[in-house]
Amino acid sequence: MNRIKPDSQLKAVTDFLAQLRKHIGLSFGAEKRYLVESRLSPLAQKAGFTNVHDLLIQLNTSVVGELHWQCFETMTTQETQFFRDGFFFETLRKEILPALIQKRQGEKKLKIWSAAVSTGQEAYSLAIFLEEQFPELKSWKIQILATDVSDKALQVAQRGEYEIQDLERGLSPAQITRFFTKGPVDFQIAPWLREAIQFQKINLISAWPAESSWDLILMRNVLIYFDQSTKNKVLEKVSQALAADEGTLVLGSSETLIDFPKLVRRSAARGFFYQRQSVEA
Template sequence: MTDLDFEYLRGYIKQRSGLALTAEKRYLVESRLSPLCRRFGAASLHDLIGKLKTPHDKVLERTVVEAMTTNETFFFRDRLPFDLFRDTILPEALARNAGRRKLRIWCAAASTGQEPYSIAMLLQEAGARLSGWQVDILATDISLDVLEKARLGIYSQFEVQRGLPVQWLLKHFTQTGDQWQISPSLRAMVEYRPFNLLHGFEALGQFDVIFCRNVLIYFDAPTKSDILTRFGTSLAPGGALLLGAAETVIGLTDKLIPDAKHRGVYGHAPARPPALRAAVG
């Protein structure tokens, strides 16, 4: 792969997914795209990139972009955000929405489903408190392959060992040979949909809780800023955005501010008074 090839790929991936590939990620590009050469009849990476420049092969385009996404995830990843969701964010949202008895949650980078299913398990455990409520969990991801796996809800022994309490493994999963499938009732709670975070959020509606953890780290500052500002619009009044431990809104948007009490949780910035707005312009 020549320097020009790499530069072309960087632009290509950035434009289609927002992923910012720094120069030190060149090895990653080579290791992830080389296996695609044979599948798409390319003699080399240079050849594969040449095929990308002929914009007719949608499968190649999608496959290359998906190959560069990181799908690392596991059940109850980092634990704390899920404890916060169960103990604080969910009860507050239930109190806020008690009149209309409707709750909407968005997992904005659902990967293979462990995060939305972790949320679904917590909601199912909440039991009677949610009786009579309409609860929507929308789980989106740019990658069709990971969404397919998520919909099936079938996980290896390795995957269920990471973060899932054994009692919940027995309660919510059925063993199928060497693998485990999550219960139909939990699968039915989650709607999976392909979605690119670079596209407009308007059609998705508003959400009481948005999980977008360990995604923005792969984007450059202008892209982060754009996405966070639009999350601000998608978040219902009083709603909560949960980011990964290495992510923040500070310096990227004035629509959202950190929750003073809970690390990794963000809410709407208070509206500026009209006089101040006028003064600031």
């Protein structure tokens, strides 16, 4: 039997993880190496490799192409849900949006970017939330951009089709009835809500949208997968892309920024809302 030597196995995994970090920023410590085997195993089988090791050897010795991207995508964590983290929406309702609405009364425009939207629940929750909680924004121009590096996740997001279990994780029966239609298999988001959102593939460690002055950037539960230097590069771009006046970055509820002085915590909100450091400070 063709037994793989442990050091050859370790090298293959280490080289693959270096590629993963280089191309999409994900950084796996030694304690997470086992995820390479468990996550790539179905893909290795499907692509006709005898085992994950052979797949890794192929990836590590060839030019980055479709198979690499499929593997990178498979290594991402896409966990999400409708109205994830009630405190976030509560703070948005009580503090962040009222302040933004006051500042933008003149132009009546808001620009929101959900920067790692996964399968779409975050962006749809936001659109539902604005519809329900801020009816006065109906006459405003609201831009919601929803992006992710994963094609597969974006396809789900764009279709807006979910199983009932997905909807029940976060939405009330009244919201399901109002904002979804029952299709032959799944539930589908109402077309007018889907049309309110632009979907686009964006890798946070590559080129960003040319536009800037975002009023809200949601970058929740993604920076945790990057190492500090990648995180700082992304945050540097965030600090330039946020609107100088009240623009707010939102992280996941267990995330905080340390040692990044260009972004400061919003005073009244708990840890994970940040804005640009003012020029005078």
